Amino acid sequence: MSELSDSEVKVEVEEQAVPKKTPKQESSESTNGSAPKKQKRGSAASGQKVSAEILQRRREGRIKALATLQSKLDKLGIKRVDQKNALPASTVPSISLINQKNYFTGYLKRDEQNLSIKNVKEMNRLLAEKKKKDKLSKSSAGTSTNTPDVDGEDEDDNDGDVDERVGSNTIVMHPGTTNIRIGLATDIDPKIIKNVIAFPRRPGQESTKGYIFESRKGSEHEAKEFETHLPSIVSSFRERMRYYKRRILPNSNETVANFNKRQEPQVVEDHNDIHKVDFLDSKKLLNDPEVKYLVGDDALRLDDYSDWILRSPFYKGNFNEDKSIYRSNQEILGDIELVIKEGLSKNLGIEPAKYADLNIILIIPNLYDKTYVAEMTNLLINMSFANIGVLQEGVSATFGSGISNGCVIDIGSHYTKVCCVDEGMIIPNSQIELDYGGDDVTKTFAKMLKRNQFPYKELDLSRITDWNLISQLKEKYLTFEDADIAIQLYNFSVRNPHQLTKKYDFKVFDEVMISPMGFFYPEVFGARGSPINRKGNFFDVHRDYFSGRYDSPLSRSQLDQVEGKFLANMEDLEEIVNRLLSESCGLGSNYNMGNNSNTSSGNNNLGNTGAATAGSEDSSDYMEIEETKLKKQIKNFLELKKEGKGLNLTPLELAVIESISYAGFQDMNKLKKLYENILIVGGSSKIDGLDLILVDRIHIARSPVLYSTSLDQAIKYITLKKEEFEKANKDSKTEGDVKEFKITEEHLEHLRGLLEGTSAVPIEILSSSRDIDPAEMCWKGGSVYARLKIVNEMWINKEEWNIFNDRAFNYKCLFTF
Template identity: 30%
Template sequence: MVGKKSGRALLREEGLARTDNNLDLTTWPQVNMINQKNYYTEFLKRDDQFLAYRAPLEEERNRMVREARDKDRALAQGAPAEGAVDQNDDTMMEDAGAGYGSRDDYASKLIIMHVGSQNLRIGFGSDALPKAVPMVIARRWTESESEENDGEPSPKRQKVEGVIPSSAFPEKWFGDEFSDQYQTMCSELRVRMRANKRRVLPNSKELVINYNKRTPPDIINEHNDIDRIEWTDVPKNAPEYYTGHEALRLPDNSKPRYKLFWPIRNGTFNEKDYTNRNQLYHDISKIFEEAFRTQLGITKPKELANYKCVFVIPDLYERTYVTIMLDILIRDLGLGKVCLQQESLSATFGAGYSIACVVDIGAQKTSICCVDEGMCIEESRVNLKMGGWDVTETFIKMMLVDHFPYADINLKRRYDFLLAEELKQRHCSMDEGTVTVQTLDFHLRASGQDTRRYQFKTYDETMLSVMGFFKPTIFDHAWKLEGRRRIVPRSVDLYDGAPNDPVSVAQINIVDANSDRLTQVNGTQETVNSLAGTSTPARSQQVNLLSRINDMEGTPRSSVAGSPAPEGTPNPDRDTPGMGDGELPSLVFRDPVLEKTKLAEERDKVLPVISLDQAILESLTQGARGEDRKLRDFFGGIMLIGGGSKTPGLGAFLETKLREARPFYGKEILVGPPPREFDPQVVIWKGGSVFGRLSSSGNDSWISKGEYDILGSRLLSNKCMFAW
């Protein structure tokens, strides 16, 4: 019997023994097998594995190495050690990333931009006040804006007996609805003034109308007008475009013709006057580029790589608006770094408040938001599409109804637009003491014409036009939704395609109050308020169809009226009416993405129209979240900012309206302007300057050009100091 052979003998006899020279078959690194019983990975579990966090740290490390090398070189060359940069004293250089020598040098390389519907406010961090540039561009065109539509004026007049005479039937020019609302507001104002023991003359309107009818203008020769306007000269080789103040000073009858384009309307992109997204993109880029050159003195585009920019965006922003603006600043203009900041939060930085309810009344947009401890409360954000421009238009309408002597005024003409803005700023007020018959005058200056001096009388038009903030139906809202989503599509989620623009409960409640109807979604009627509880669009959960079907088939029904099924669950009894026993039901499922899309489209068709005091109360209710102490703090910190808030008496009138609506909080309610005698128009810009110069703001919130080239807008989820 042969004994058992060893393993080595078997390998040797069978020819299985290894006979190579222990050289690797390849130079590719071999990965050991994972112990599947106990393995661990750190993939995407540390901050330094994210480019958005790792790049600033590497940049800071390189800066420290560079400064240490420069210090050693200075010591080796015999220079005193005191000549080197002191990192402890110069805290502003921590987030500069360029090794500036002093705080002033860093602030001079910091640009703050606040874009509005009518003006762009821009300046350096070292400036005390910004420069205001009209957010407009004039391009060569076949006809000017005042010549379009056969010269139809603005505000639009309705024809009376087939013609529009210059002095007949002005009270019927704007329709019966406007006339009725105007008369109602006049009657309410008289009742209010009598209740406040103020004198009201019964024939005040007749005095105003009779005086305006029979007062001709005085002609002043141009060489006798000491305040004449310097109009923009158009040379023979006329440029393709003008921007800013030069565009507004172009003659309407210039050769060649120019047309004004306002790329921002009502706080977002102007899709009504543009037909191409690229044209809108390039117009904004050209306005920014000319502002850098004329206002900041940056003549070479390559120099912008050494500058940082704090860009202020709306509280209730649209993602597409933010990404396009960021793309213009970094890729088109070539700025080195950009930081995004919300308007209301920037206003609290500028005013020095830790808790406040910010009411920003701009030219065409009014935004309201509650700010608490350096954060905008998401559910309290409100965005209303009305502002100072609506007051200007309504004021001109009311004056025309009362036989304004300059009956041919047309807000589409550039000099008439500037005249209307001047009249509003000089004469409109919310103080009841100014509601008397007043004799006023103005000078009409047009290119190529002699100056005309008009005298006119006013009574209650100066107050009732601003009263439109509290009775917004007097404003003209017909054109504000024209072209909506026509050239700039809505932002959607990359995973499921659902709309992902931020919304707030306060804004949804206001929109629902205006819609006042049910929305038909996939054959099921739901109220539009069904998503009022979510502030950020949530990703829809996938439905496990197999388990649902098995549960439905295997579990007998215990009652006819069962519990409601979750969203997306098939319900044969509901979805297939008339299906009898023994027949196979056809499964019909609800698409949550389609429902969200239809819901967003329905909301886009509704313009939020609500009085200013009610909008503030809605924002405060959602911002306090049921806490009475916080609600009282917000009531005591209502801050009015923006150009529209400079109307005399507006804050006191708003405070009175809020106390009438909430008498239990009468002592706590306080509406005031910004502190330290700040101009309400520049508080947001000043807050952006303060925020940009903070040493703690440079580590996480700055978006560099290199990072943006790699990740694009995906970087915003890690860089924004608010929920993106």
């Protein structure tokens, strides 16, 4: 029997609910004269129970009637479907609340969930399959008779011909203020491209060479500073000569000046000048429609610059935002692209069509600007290079020299960098940037020569030819060797456009050593301000994604030196320990200025200092006090930098002591390794005897506390006492009552007992390894890094860059971006 509908069940219930009539009621009805009704066919007689058969026929009839009615309604399009056509009130799906008691997520907690790591694994899988197929093809081709490789671990380093060896498709680029070093990772030496590009002057535009070239002439303020601080350098020089028993002849400077005053030039004919410079005809180039710009050395060989504009896109590890020569960030990036293309085309024979098959390693500063790194990476990606990798200069120098731990001193043309490296990582707060370099020594050397009546009276450092002349003399004759300091006779040749070569004889004395001693007395260079009034601010400041604040990295040692606070100059033991103690509490892990600050300015904030996660609750009060001090220090530094006054003119030996002290004061083994592995690199470091005088200067400047072999024990003792003090005051502390730990006289007596009688940590300067030019050490390290297997995990391709942008550096760098 088919199932009954609701209506059928209702009818059946009504039928059963009709009361039955008694015999008396039936007889009364008959006596009333009413005729009995005729019984219908198929129905039960009155007073009789309806049979099941009749009920079944009724049900089937009703079902048939309902079916007929429903078919007619369907034909008419009348149909009630409440459940199927019920529209929701909103298209937004409702999400049930999360049960916080059992909440868990695995999002980005496994390597397989990261796109970058997935791509690396997929690439390794494809390479393994390719090697397997190559082996099978070789064996099938009849090469099975050859001696098989027993150790296949490094087979990819030597397989294939010379063009297919590791690094043959990787370019290493190291941009600098003066030179850009670029070349393949398999090259012995890089190609050097001058950081300059020349454009014809447009109508109505002033001819200029920019701040880099115009500042070479110096200012009156710098001249006054030179005259003021020169006597202190001369006094130090004479003391050193007396200490090493070097005799100085009296009236030596007067003898040199009298000789130079009488010198007349000797004219050299062109056919006798083997080093003659072929200057380019600027007028002819201006009329040539195919010449739209000149790059590198060609831009520095023009005979006349009155109708040309010189641009230098890089300046001190960043973009050159000189608004006198640039009008937008696109002009700067365009110049960089032109320099790279011309350098690759002329020096390496690589055309833009081949860029898609090449990878490139970009070497960046230790204290990098995040905007600079991101914009350079974006530029190289848009130039169609296959993969991009970045490496810091300090780490690159250690790769090039073959050391794993050391203090790296990179002396460049415009600024000097100091940092400490431990196992391929730069130690936080050891990075220092000094605002002087080899060009300052060149200007000082020129001033010293003029004091001794330099025979070339028309010397003008703003002229490119004269600057190159003094630079050549500096590279040849400057020295720190005491035995070479005497009256020496030399000669030089002046080569100017449209003039015959003139040869001069001249004598020098102490200026060859006093000039580079400016590294240890930087005041003689002049407390010049940065060209802040000429800065265009073309690039946006990189900001933290969450707080929206400026977050480029800083170093604690850099902040202290800008304010003139030096550990080496502190004579009070309590002051030194307090300074180092502020680092050991966890505040010194990384000074990215973008996450946890509430300073008044949105740009002045302390970043990931480690204070939020490092240490225990007991030390939170002390860390809060130190963090407040640090925020104020950072704010002052940024304000000075904004005004062009935040320059670091710390003497070189003090900068080395500060960097090593901040890096290794908690671990004596690390401190010893850093002092015993001091590496000097950079183009301006090629001065004879620099390593010897630097060791002497460090010995003189180091305080007994900093060179003691028990320094780490002293810091551990004070740290323990501080923790005991905070634990004892934890329960008694009331709300708002913050007690600061202070070193008592009892503590100082114990420290003196630890430090007294200990030996000094030895100092050793590493020589240039394997006769590598110090100027090329960083580039060489980049080429070594490009041939390591780990570099395959550090590449950033276009797909990843488009998805992550600069967040890709968090997954693809050896350092924390």
